[in-house]
Amino acid sequence: MRRNAAGWSNWSGSVKATPREVLLPASIEEVVGAVRRCKQEGRRLRVVGSGHSFTAIAASDDMLISLDLLQGIVEVDPEGGTATVWAGTKLKRLGEELFVHGLAQENLGDIDVQSIAGAISTGTHGTGRGLGTISTQIAGVTVVTGQGEVLTCTVESHPQWFKAMQVSLGALGIIVQVTLRLRPAYKLEYVSSRMPLKQCLQESVRLAEENRHFEFYWFPYAEPCQIKLMNETDSPVVVRKVRDYLGDVVVENAVFGLLSGICRRMPSTSAAISRLSASQVPVGRKVQYSHKLFATARLVRFNEMEYNLPAEAMVPVIEEMRETMARMKFHVHFPVECRYVQGDDIWLSPSYGRDSAYIAVHMYKGMPYEAYFAAMEEIFLRYGGRPHWGKLHTLSGGRLKERYPRWDDFRSVRAELDPDRILLNPYIEKLLDT
Template sequence: MGERWRNWSGSVEARPQRITRPRTDAELADIVRTARKLRVVGAGHSFMPLCETDGALVSLSELEGGVDISADRTRAWAPAGWSLAKLTAALWEEGLSLVNQGDVNPQALAGAISTGTHGTGAKLGSLSTAARGFQLMQADGAVLTCSASERPELFEAQRLSLGLLGVATRIEIDVLPAYHLEERLESHPLDVVAERWDELVANNRHVEFFVFPYGEQAILKTLNPAPGEGPLKQLNDMDDRAFRMVCDLCAAAPFLTRRLQPLIVRPGVRQRRVGPAYQIFPSERSVRFEEMEYEIPMANGWAALREAIAYIRARKLPITFPFEFRTIAGDDIWLSPFNRGPCISISAHQYAKMPWRDFFAGLEPIFRAHGGRPHWAKRHTLTREDVDALYPQAARFRAVRAAHDPEAKFANAHLASLFVES
C-alpha cells in the first residue's frame, strides 16, 4: 500500500497507490495515461470521499504555469491547481480580484469550481458561475479546451463536474478590477436578524450570520465595497483560541455545551475592518470540524433553520459549532444545487473530536423536507435515485461523462455509485 492520505477534518482516509505532484504537463500526461484509477486532490477540504482512491492521487499545486489576463481585463486563465490564496494574491498584484469568494481559501481553484463552492450574495453565484473555459486532460493524456462556444456540452458538464470528466489543468475565470471590502461584525438577537433579513439582503453585497443552537444572539457579518484604508492590520475576522478551549471542554464534558454556548456570543459586539477583498473574504478556521450544508429555496430557509435548532434543543444534543446562514444567487449549471433559483445555504458543523454522524442523519431529513439539496463536498447521503430526482440534467451529465471517460478512470467508488452506469 502507498502513503496514507487524510482530508482536512480527518474523517476521510485513503491509501492511494501513489501520491504525485507533477511539475510539467508532460509529466502529468504520463501519470494520467498509465494510471488505472486517478483522482485529483487540492487542500482536502471535501468532507465527502471525493478524493478517496486506491489508484493515483494527483496534486497540481506544483504544475508549471501562471496567470494570463485577457486584453479587456475581464477574464484570466489560471492554473487549476493553484490555491485560491495563491491565485487571489497573484490577481491583486495585477490590479484584479475574483468576483466572489468563500470564507476559506486553501482550496484549489479546480476543486472549488468542480464542487460548486460559494460565498455569499443574493446576486452572486457560486465559483462555478465564474468559469468561462477549461483546459482538460483526458484519460489518454490528450488535452482539449471547452467553453460555451467550443465543445459546449462538455463545458456545461465541466462547470460542476466533481472531477469526473478529466483533469482540469487551466481554467478561465471572470475577474473584476481590484476592490476593497468593509467588514462589519455585530451581535443581535436572532429574532431581530430575522425581522430585518430582507432589508439586510437588499442593502448589502454580502450578508450572513452565525448562530449557536443554544444561543439567542447571532453574529451578523456584512461585506461591502469601500475605499481602502491602508494595510490590513487584523487578518482574521475572529480569534478562535477561546472557542477551541470551549470545544475541548465540551468534548470532555458534553453536558456543559448547553450552559456554555449562550456565553460565547454576547450582546454589544461591534467590530469593523477594511482591506483588500482577497484578504477580507477568507478567514483562518483552525478549529477542525465536520460539516453538512444544504442549499434551500429562499422562501424556506428560515423555517428550516428554526426546525433544525428545535431538533437539537429537544434532544439536548452537544453540538458545539454554530449554524451558518447565507444567501446565494441561482444559476443554470446542470449539477448545481442552485439551478432552481436563489437559495439560503445552511451549514451545520460539529467539532471534529465529537460524534457527528447521528447528528447529521437527524438534520438531513429536515433540510430535504424543505426542498434542500446538499453541497457536493459536504456530508450527505444522496443515492443515485436521489440524484435523478433532484437533478433533471443528471442523465445528460452521465452521458457526457461516459463519452469522455468510458472506462471511468476518474471515478472512485462513491462517485461511481452516483454517476457511472453499471
C-alpha cells in the same frame, strides 16, 4: 514528476486512504502520461486539491494525483478582464497574484486554502444574493479527459461539455487550467454585529437585498447571532494588525479551540458554551481589499454538512432546526452558518435553477455528529435540499437524480469523456452509478 506513496487523509481527518501511487505532475504532458498509463493498465485515479472536502470525493487507494506543482498565473488579459491560471493554484495565492495585475474575483468563500480546481469541482460558494458560486466565474477550462486527450472548453466551443465541467466532481477529466472572468480590484467594508435570532430571521430578506454580502451565524441554544455584512467602498484601508490577529486568530481559534476541547470531554457543557460563544460575538468594522477580507483562519478542525435550499426556505428551515434541537438536545456548540447565493444554470450546481439559501452545520472533530447531522438533513430534504458536494451527506445516485434536472445529461457527457471509467473511486460510484 515527483512520486510519493504514503497514507493520505483530508483536512478534518474523517477520510483516510493509502494510495498505491501518488503523483505530482509538473506539466500538462505529465498529467496526460499518468492518465494514459492508468488507461493502459486498467487502473483508477483521483485528483486531490487541499483535502478540504469532508467526503471521500478525492480519496484513492490506487493512483492519487496532486496538482500542487501546477500553480500560478499562465496569462492575463487586463482589457478583457480574464486570466488563465493553473488548476492547482490555491485561492489565497491566486488573490495575491491577481491583485498585482489590478484584478480580483467577484466573490469568494470564507476559506482560501482550496485549489481553484477543487473549489469549482465541488461548487464552492461565498455569500451574496446577487452573486453566484465560484463556478459561475469560469470563462474556459482545459482538462485532460479520461482518454488522455487535452480539451479546452468554453460555452461557445463546447456548450454542453462546458456546463458539465463547471461543477464536475472530478469525474469528467483532470482540470489543468482555468480561465476566470475577473473585475478590477476593489475594497470592501466589513461590519460584524450581534442581533437576536428572531430579529435576524425577520430582517434576513431585507439584509440580503440591501447588502452585497450578508451572512449570519446562529449559535444553537442561544439567542444572539453574528451578523456579517460586506459592501464595496472607496474608504481607505483600515489596518489593525495586532487587534485583528488577536480577534481573528487568538479568540476565534485558540480560545474557541479550548472551549471545544471542553465540550469533547464533557458534552453536557455544549449548550452553555454555545451561549458563551454567542455572547462574545465580535463587534467591529474593517476595510480591506476583497481578496484579504473574504477568508478567515480556520484552525479548529470540525466535520461539516451543508445543504442548498430555495432562498425562501431559509427562515422556516432555521425555525424547524431550532425546534428540533430544543427537543432532541444535541450536544453541539458550533454555530450554524447561513448564506444566500444567486441561482445559475450549471448542471450539477446545487444552485441550479433557483436563488438559494445555504445552511451549514458543524461538529467539533472527535465529537459524534451522525445523529445531529441526520436530523438536520431530514429537515433539509423536506424543503428540497441539495447537498454541497464537498460536505457530508447521505444521498446517492437515485435520490440525487430526483433533485437535478440535468443529471442524465451530465452522465452522458461523462460517458463520452471517460468511457473507460478510470476517474473513479467507490464514493463517486455511489454518487453517479447507484
